[in-house]
Each structure stands twice: as structure tokens, then as C-alpha cells.
Amino acid sequence: MLKKVYQKLQLLLPSEPCALCNQPVEGELPLCRHCRASLPNMLSVPLALQQHKAWDRVVVPYHYKTPLAPLIHQLKFGHKLHLARLFGRLMLEHLQQQNIDRPDQILPIPLHNRRLRERGFNQALEIIRGPAKSLGIPLNRHSCERSRATPAQSRLNAAHRKENLKGAFTVHAPLEGAHIAIFDDVITTGTTMEMVAHALKQQGAETIQIWALAYTPPHR
Ligand SMILES: [Zn+2]
Numbered sequence: 703m704l705k706k707v708y709q710k711l712q713l714l715l716p717s718e719p720c721a722l723c724n725q726p727v728e729g730e731l732p733l734c735r736h737c738r739a740s741l742p743n744m745l746s747v748p749l750a751l752q753q754h755k756a757w758d759r760v761v762v763p764y765h766y767k768t769p770l771a772p773l774i775h776q777l778k779f780g781h782k783l784h785l786a787r788l789f790g791r792l793m794l795e796h797l798q799q800q801n802i803d804r805p806d807q808i809l810p811i812p813l814h815n816r817r818l819r820e821r822g823f824n825q826a827l828e829i830i831r832g833p834a835k836s837l838g839i840p841l842n843r844h845s846c847e848r849s850r851a852t853p854a855q856s857r858l859n860a861a862h863r864k865e866n867l868k869g870a871f872t873v874h875a876p877l878e879g880a881h882i883a884i885f886d887d888v889i890t891t892g893t894t895m896e897m898v899a900h901a902l903k904q905q906g907a908e909t910i911q912i913w914a915l916a917y918t919p920p921h922r
Pocket of ligand 1: 720722723724725734735736738
């Protein structure tokens, strides 16, 4: 009942303006047609990620470039939590266009408790919450824990990234035969995903997909 009243009220309210240019938009997505067309679509996923042996499939719709990169930055560091819903919608549309094998659970990459307290939310969870609900795939929020706080990966080279993350993730629950999609907001070398994928496979996971909103190449 309340939900219906709320839905009717929403119809009467002007919809959220475009997240990029602030102009009014038609439709539910808070992004105008012009800004939507300016998003840095990823036409093909880099081979190194596609052929990575730690997982079976990788799905990434965008490059981590303007105008998307500053928006992701605003979500994480400017506490613009409403942007998570927009990113979720974009991710969902992309997933629906891809011919994906449906995973039976989605695991957002966990933050370490200390970082979670500082930020107040896990951006990966907030982005993928909507798509998980729409697709009817349960979120797995409790099997994997970030057991060690680690320095930001972005400042490290590939070898140091691995070293930095050794033993950073613990998977408690048995996952025998599970088909899991791991989600993170941004993927770079995939080292974080690889560590989590490895830990999940050790607990019996059968297939692993890697889903991320955006890809950025590592610094050389
Ligand atoms: Zn716009």
C-alpha cells in the first residue's frame, strides 16, 4: 500500500536531473541523452584480462576516463551515494545486453573494516545492489572478508600489487560448485580480483566471472 502511494508520488515529482550537466532528463536514468553518448564505452576488453586464467569471463562496460572517472571519484570520496544507483543502472543495462551465463551469486569486493568506517559505505556493494535485485541474483556479502588493511593499489607496480594483497582476503564459507560473479567498481591489473577468485576457488567455487564498471590501465 505504502509502496504504491510512494510510486504515485514519485510520478508527480520532477525526475532527478542529469548527473553530468544538471539539465532535466526524460526517463528514469539521471543522465541526459547527450551525456549518455559521451560515456567512455569499452569496445573490447584487453586480452590480458579476457584470457586471465583466474576467471572464466570478464564484463566491463566502460573505460575509467572522463566524464565517468570524476563521477566515480565523487561517489567514493565526495559521498555522492545517489550516483551508485546510476552506475548500477548502467551496469545492469550492459549485463542485459551481454550474453552472460547467469551466476548464482554476486560477491561485491569487500572493503577492510577500517576503510568502511572511514567511508561509511562500500561503493562496490552500493553499485551492484540494484542490478542484483533486478536480475534476481542473491548478493553474497558475508563469505569473503578483507582481513588485512592494505595500502592503495594504485600507487604500486604489478609485482608489488601481488605482494601487497597476499593473504588480504579470507573466504570462510564452503562454496562447493558455486558460480560466482565478483564485482568491483574499477579494475586495473585485476590483482585484487585474482586474489579473491583464488580464495573462492579454494573453497570450491566452480566458475568465476569478473564484473566491473570501469577499467583503467596500470601506471607504467
Ligand atoms: Zn547531461
